[in-house]
Amino acid sequence: MDRRELARCLRVWRDRLNPQSAGLPAGGVRRAPGLRREEVARLAGLSVDYLTRLEQGRAGHPSASVVEALARALRLSDEENAHLFRLAGHADPRARPVTRHLTPGVQRMLDRLADTPVLVLDATWQTVAANSLLTALLGDMTEGTAREQNLLWRHFTGLPSRVVATAEQDAAFEAAAVADLRAAAGRFPDDEPLRTLISDLRGVSPRFDRLWQEHAVAHHTSSRKTIMHPQVGALTLDCDVLTVEGSGLRTVIYSAVPGSSDDHGLALLRTIGTQFASPLT
Incomplete structure (x- = not known):
């Protein structure tokens, strides 16, 4: 598990989302770009405290179900989803060996x-x-x-x-x-x-x-x-x-x-x- 890189990616991916793309109300003036931490926590079904510790590199090993919930909340692409699983120390559940066979x-x-x-x-x-x-x-x-x-x-x-x-x-x-x-x-x-x-x-x-x-x-x-x-x-x-x-x-x-x-x-x-x-x- 790469805690520091996991923390950095979670912050970057949260900052690039806007409330509308995540299906949330704009919620007035925002001091920073992207979603608030509590909004991502709510979308992923996590506590704000746990997400804070993940984003600060202080949390323990997140489970595969937590990783999947974060990927959904952050609207990650397939490539980003696979990267998130790897950073969290899990194999991507959709991964297969590299195909080298000419069909x-x-x-x-x-x-x-x-x-x-x-x-x-x-x-x-x-x-x-x-x-x-x-x-x-x-x-x-x-x-x-x-x-x-x-x-x-x-x-x-x-x-x-x-x-x-x-x-x-x-x-x-x-x-x-x-x-x-x-x-x-x-x-x-x-x-x-x-x-x-x-x-x-x-x-x-x-x-x-x-x-x-x-x-x-x-x-x-x-x-x-x-x-x-x-x-x-x-x-x-x-x-x-x-x-x-x-x-x-x-x-x-x-x-x-x-x-x-x-x-x-x-x-x-x-x-x-x-x-x-x-x-x-």
Whole structure:
């Protein structure tokens, strides 16, 4: 149990709520943003004294039922709910091991989207599969050691990549990716490969370790990336991240605006194929 971080999160989550979003009357002038402590206590069915001790890091180990009540009262997202359970020293009751199995449906999607680069990742950012056009675009992401097939490991250890970004873009990606990995840690607290990855990343990358200690929790969504291909040149593509419901697998689909120079570049890449798709090691 991490009492100090639990206390901080409870205060932050309480401060971001307003009475209307929690189904409460506004109650006149408020000296501070968010809900009053007694309002959250009432919504969660707890005593104000106990909630005060939780928010000050002085309370004992809260039960799973108390954690669930607080999550409901604070209107937490699934990722935040999982994080709250972990901070309180409980496994998320909805957690399952990280899915690394490529389902038949996702395989069929890979087969049918032959003219679109598609990458499949698990919740730890480990490469599960890629179609031939993705391999032509980024290089062979399924070769090399297991660590070399993990996108976060590659990024934070400086392994070769065809993605080019400004310092600001890199910083935004890193913050979002680490927050996403922390959300995965909350969802899958007993997944040994995930725990080992986090420990190893903290040991090898000071930047990752600093971001990890910020305790941000979020789910990574879509973005735009510029890829410098050795034959086609620069391609700026939309990267839409779709989660496979019930499995946790993510499909990352790269696409260009129709008729744009980037679209023409992808068409040329389809012609070239995978002859320049050697591993990025």
